[in-house]
Amino acid sequence: MEDLVDGLLSGKVRSLAKAITVVENDRPGKRELLKRIYPKTGNSYLLGITGPPGAGKSTLTDKVIANLRKQGKTVGVIAVDPSSPFSGGAILGDRIRMQQHALDDGVFIRSMATRNHLGGLAKNTVDVIHLLDASGKDVIIVETVGVGQDEVDIVRIAQTTVVVMVPGLGDSVQIAKAGVMEIADVFAVNKADREGADKLFSEIRAMLDMVKGDFKPEIFRTVAVDDVGIDELVQGIFAHGDRVLTSGLVKEKLAQKAESELRAYLVDNIMERSTGLTLYDDVVKRIAAKEITPMDGVEELFTGLGMTKGEN
Amino acid sequence: MDKKIKVLIAKPGLDGHDRGAKVVSRALRDAGMEVIYTGIRQTPEQIVATAVQEDVDSIGLSCLSGAHNKLFPKVVNLLKEKGAGEVLVFGGGIIPDEDIQGLKDAGISEIFLPGASTEDTIAFIKENVK
Structure with missing residues (x-):
């Protein structure tokens, strides 16, 4: 464990990779490992890239990496792809688009399968971010799974969230819907050389006209495969980051992030403590037999765990 | 939590025939x-760098260009250099029978030829990944 921590903190690739495996698989030593590195975190710029499947997230990520490397920044990437709900297996293919960086020491890319975690990220994504952060990466990019309308966990984690859109996916009502469209700090209209891109651009702009406040997201046109519009996009991303910094919103964002991390562990922990108990099985049976409601079942479980409900 | 086996399927060399690699990928997924x-x-350098970052248990190499005798052992040697010699390496593709022993001697654990069943590949990985 000491070797792993020392190696990771001194930027050794294999130590970082092994540490990620410990964290991703909830292996023994995870808690100690995170405790050791946690004080060294908080220095990386966290960028989220999300959008529907096939929008070009991986290709865009590849070009953003290249751009950041030209600026001398080191980059960590977490590329999330879905697990099969049937076999539990996964094909992690985001990396195909990023292989030009395979031999660059300043870039570390890790693929993660969702393992049926909802929300657009893999279960232990946040902890893997901490490891990349502690290893000294200047920028960490999290590429979510291809999202639909409601996978918005990334917004609670990233300093800047880029929503990648492409023409041809729907009409203006789709643009107006709640969810993914609301979480963008920056929009990228990718495949902007295709028919319908201008229309999409103006529909997003019209939607944003109704957004109040200082944080109106900027929209950028990109053609990621041809490396078009990437400079502007990256500038826009950091411009957003600067705005957050100067507005004093940073504290709020950090607190939000801390809470979402705590909440995830709280839920897991309660599940872990409960599922082993005979009481748990008993409560499940009684709910199935319609003897008690699920809400009452929770009360019984908590009483059994010695957790009493406080006044509220 | 049960251990998830993580496998890198990679195509070294210059041929573009990736149907076999994709079929194997899909079978392992399933x-x-x-x-x-x-x-x-x-x-080989890209493949090994990827394997180290991803901390995979196994690498499956597919080559149909005839350069397997050079490329497969190079992957094994680079893994050792990077301290990742424990990664299980297997191969597949158009590989003449007379090359198989040499490849095994060079550290490639198994070679699957055209016609091999994906079940055999799956069983081999499950048995041999530590």
Whole structure:
């Protein structure tokens, strides 16, 4: 464990990779490992890239990496792809688009399968971010799974969230819907050389006209495969980051992030403590037999765990 | 938590025939493994760097260009250099029978020829990954 921590903190690739495996698989030593590195975190710029499947997230990520490397920044990437709900297996293919960086020491890319975690990220994504952060990466990019309308966990984690859109996916009502469209700090209209891109651009702009406040997201046109519009996009991303910094919103964002991390562990922990108990099985049976409601079942479980409900 | 087997399927060399690699990837996925596929025309250096970052348990190499005798052992040697010699390496593709022993001697654990069943590959990985 000491070797792993020392190696990771001194930027050794294999130590970082092994540490990620410990964290991703909830292996023994995870808690100690995170405790050791946690004080060294908080220095990386966290960028989220999300959008529907096939929008070009991986290709865009590849070009953003290249751009950041030209600026001398080191980059960590977490590329999330879905697990099969049937076999539990996964094909992690985001990396195909990023292989030009395979031999660059300043870039570390890790693929993660969702393992049926909802929300657009893999279960232990946040902890893997901490490891990349502690290893000294200047920028960490999290590429979510291809999202639909409601996978918005990334917004609670990233300093800047880029929503990648492409023409041809729907009409203006789709643009107006709640969810993914609301979480963008920056929009990228990718495949902007295709028919319908201008229309999409103006529909997003019209939607944003109704957004109040200082944080109106900027929209950028990109053609990621041809490396078009990437400079502007990256500038826009950091411009957003600067705005957050100067507005004093940073504290709020950090607190939000801390809470979402705590909440995830709280839920897991309660599940872990409960599922082993005979009481748990008993409560499940009684709910199935319609003897008690699920809400009452929770009360019984908590009483059994010695957790009493406080006044509220 | 049960251990997820993580496999890198990679195509070293210059041929672009990736049907076999994709079929194997899909079969391993359906067997519950997490498969990283990096596409065609990868150098041994790229493959090994990827394997180290992803901390995979196994690498499946597919080569139909005839350069397997050079490329497969190079991958094994680079893994050792990077301290990742424990990664299980297997191969597949158009490989003449007389080359198989040499490849095994060079550290490639098994060679699957055209016609091999994906079940055999799955069983081999499950048995041999530590």
